[in-house]
Amino acid sequence: METKYTENHFEEFEKYEALSDQDIFTKIWTEPRRVFKFINDTQYEKYLYILLFFAGVVRAFDRATSKDMGDNSSLLSILFICIVFGGALGWISYYIYAAFLSWTGKWLNGVGNTSSIFRMMAFAMIPSILGLFFLFLQVAVHGQDYFKNNTDYLESNTVGNIIFWISFAFETLLSLTSLVLMVIGLSEVQKFSIGKAILNFILPILLLVVPIVLIVMIATVF
Numbered sequence: 001m002e003t004k005y006t007e008n009h010f011e012e013f014e015k016y017e018a019l020s021d022q023d024i025f026t027k028i029w030t031e032p033r034r035v036f037k038f039i040n041d042t043q044y045e046k047y048l049y050i051l052l053f054f055a056g057v058v059r060a061f062d063r064a065t066s067k068d069m070g071d072n073s074s075l076l077s078i079l080f081i082c083i084v085f086g087g088a089l090g091w092i093s094y095y096i097y098a099a100f101l102s103w104t105g106k107w108l109n110g111v112g113n114t115s116s117i118f119r120m121m122a123f124a125m126i127p128s129i130l131g132l133f134f135l136f137l138q139v140a141v142h143g144q145d146y147f148k149n150n151t152d153y154l155e156s157n158t159v160g161n162i163i164f165w166i167s168f169a170f171e172t173l174l175s176l177t178s179l180v181l182m183v184i185g186l187s188e189v190q191k192f193s194i195g196k197a198i199l200n201f202i203l204p205i206l207l208l209v210v211p212i213v214l215i216v217m218i219a220t221v222f
Helices: 002-015 021-027 032-042 048-066 075-089 091-107 114-124 126-130 132-147 158-190 194-221
Strands: none
Touching: 021 032, 032 114, 032 158, 048 075, 048 091, 048 114, 048 126, 048 132, 075 132, 091 114, 091 158, 091 194, 114 158, 126 132, 126 158, 132 158, 158 194
8 A cells, every 4th residue: 555655656746747937947948848748737827927928018019010110109109008008918819819729629639728728828938028138129229210111221220230130030030939839838738749739720820811811802702
């Protein structure tokens, strides 16, 4: 009986292999599956809301640059909207996407619910959140021009041009790293292979894009 208890205790220890807070933020780069297993098994939520805030800021700044907000808004208003409203509300889009991932994942026999996927996504955003450093560096150098459609300011400023492309390279690399982490994390949460996890990521996009394309095609015909 004593041996059985010891074995069960050891199995529980193996299942929830302890990771410190520091381990979460450092080992996610080199041992992401181990970190996501720990986060999922223990429902680890420390720093979750801080990460969600900054993930919302990342989302807001992405929209600000893609929509060229600098053409019609001042730099201060862009920063205020992205940091305050983006941080407060930007995470909602991630939650909606997590719900879609949970829903479509069930078609593939996935086991993750919305909360577990949403939690995973918050920690997978760590690299993208670090990319804010390079975004703020570009804002410090280029100011409001960074959010404008006109990029002539790059041609007249050699130092600014160098900073722009170096920052752009790091931001892109960090964004791709977050994407890879999300695939690995979804694989762990849903108990999928990497291939199935990629398919799970694509399905919600298809569900949203295909109807829009069909509506546009029908509207064009008529």
